[in-house]
Amino acid sequence: MSPPQPSNPQDGTDVARLSRLLDSHAGALMLYARQLCGDPEDVVQLAFIKLASLEVWPDDSRAWLYRVVRNEAVSQRRSEQRRREREQAIAQHRKSWFVSEPGTQIDAGRAVESLTQLEQQQREIVVARIWGGLSFREIGELIGVSQSTAHREYQNAIFLLQSELNEPCPPPSQSLNSHRNR
Structure with a gap:
């Protein structure tokens, strides 16, 4: 017995449809995501995973994928920026290894x-x-x-x-x- 395949009430061939979308649009989606974030592969993969998990696919799957890629990329970029800001704040407040004292021979x-x-x-x-x-x-x-x-x-x-x-x-x-x- 073969494992169950994802089903879409609108289209019984979701796997084939998803495969076609991946083949025809993944490269362009990667290029689009690359200008928006640091990890475009993850963003594009997440968009396809979200599409595959939908019970009912959107009428224009291509446009939907671009929207999800954009939203995820912007979210990822903001998250990266917050992480950098936290790391910089921590680095600025971290105590120095040494305490400078007047008259010492070392800075x-x-x-x-x-x-x-x-x-x-x-x-x-x-x-x-x-x-x-x-x-x-x-x-x-x-x-x-x-x-x-x-x-x-x-x-x-x-x-x-x-x-x-x-x-x-x-x-x-x-x-x-x-x-x-x-």
Whole structure:
């Protein structure tokens, strides 16, 4: 026994009709949606799904598809804009990694910007070493690399940071010197 096919009281050949509409109009609908939103494939697919789920198809299915594609694309674009605005608002209110204090040798904003330019592993190593006071052995164990790899990546990251900040790194504090050679 074959699976049941969607039926339309107006037309017993919905599957064939839907297939014809898809073949003849999907490309143009994609082009139309592409100018309105960032994900035209989803919008066009959703329009055809909505058409297939109707009990009674509209008299002019082509015009109906264009209307649904337009509405969905505009809705998607507005949703994307709201998401971007929320993300920007959150990013602006997010606390900085550092607190700039008068008299310090490092500008917090520039330091964060420079750190974010490093690869993730290098950033982890620098933060664990400088602010966490971990030894290269401890860092290696933490991130799953050898002690020498942790040291080499640290040196590469410091070189990149110095180049980015155009200044030498400040000397390490006394509290970190006790951790240096572990």
